[in-house]
Amino acid sequence: MSRFRSLTPRRKKNHTLRAVSAKAAWGRRVLILSGFVMACVVGYYLLPQATAGWTTIQHVSISGAKFMKRGEILSLLDLPPDATLWTVEASKLEERLQGHPWVASVSVGRAFPNTLAVVITEREPVAAFQHAGGKLFLDQEGVVLSIVSEEATAGLPVVSGLSAISLLQGDPSTRDRARLGVTVARVLRDKFHGLLHIDLENSNEVIAETKDVTFLVNQHIEQTWQQYLALEPTIQAGNPTAPYEIDLRYSDKVIVRQRG
Incomplete structure (x- = not known):
């Protein structure tokens, strides 16, 4: 106890x-x-x-731009004088730049200290669209890029026969025709490196003219072109007299005729 x-x-x-x-x-x-x-x-x-002191934006680094001017890009960004790397919204800046017709894609990021980094992928001009008012660049999707000088379109395939107004307004059927013209130009440029003109005026066919040969094609160019390549040695063995015409509008035959 x-x-x-x-x-x-x-x-x-x-x-x-x-x-x-x-x-x-x-x-x-x-x-x-x-x-x-x-x-x-x-x-x-x-x-x-x-x-x-090290987040205030003092420099904008721009890479990937070949056709767009630096001043044009800065104007689209529209950064306030007191902008910092913390206060800017990258997504909104990307949206502003994405609205430009030359921009295929864009990325905006922060690079400490004091730098806003802008990486642009521009649309590549692959053809010059000829119309009554001059020439425009077209990319591989048939998108109109801008009005350009004669020097800037030198060497590019020339596309014609479309309504410039419809193309500029983004009319779907006109855009599709422009895209077809660009496809024809791309296919033929692999074989012919000289002056190339693509006429899209006739809705049922595309006329592609090189120096000595004119091709008649349609929307099935990528399939019928393989037929032509298979027969090309035979065609060349026949020593056709320039200028001549090759009709690729048919799925089962290739027609070669003298051009008058």
């Missing part, structure tokens, strides 16, 4: 010590949490000021 009585004060002492230790631990947690909250508050107000 006396033994149990002697343990009671010890238990009370241990309980008291544990209570004191728990209060001290809780106090430390509160102190740490308070310090963390205060650090967050101070950081929220002071960090932007402390980092402003």
Whole structure:
């Protein structure tokens, strides 16, 4: 009995010590949490000021642009004078640039310190569209790129026979015809490297003229061209007299005729 009585004060002492230790631990947690909250508050107000020197946009790095001018790109970005790498929204800047007809794709990113990085993939001009008012660039999708000088279109296949207004307005059927013309030009350019003219005026056929040979083709050019390549050695062995015409509008035959 006396033994149990002697343990009671010890238990009370241990309980008291544990209570004191728990209060001290809780106090430390509160102190740490308070310090963390205060650090967050101070950081929220002071960090932007402390980092402003190396986040303020002082330079715009532009890569991939061959036809678009730097000033034109900066104008589209329309950055405010106090813009920083934290305040600009890359997605919105990309949307502004994506609306330009020359831009196929664009990426805007941050490059510390002080630099906004713009990477542009431009549409490639693959043909010159001839119309009454001059020439326009077309890309491989038949998209009109811009009005250009005579020098800039030198060497490109020339496409004609479409409505410039319909093409500029993005009319689907006109765009499809332009795309077909570009496809014909691409196929023939693999074989003929001189001046190439693609006439799209007739909706039932495409007339492709090289220096000595005129091709009559349609929307199945990529299939019928293989027929021509298979027969080309035989055709050349016959020594056709230039200028001559090759009709590839049929799926089962290739017609060669003298051009008057």
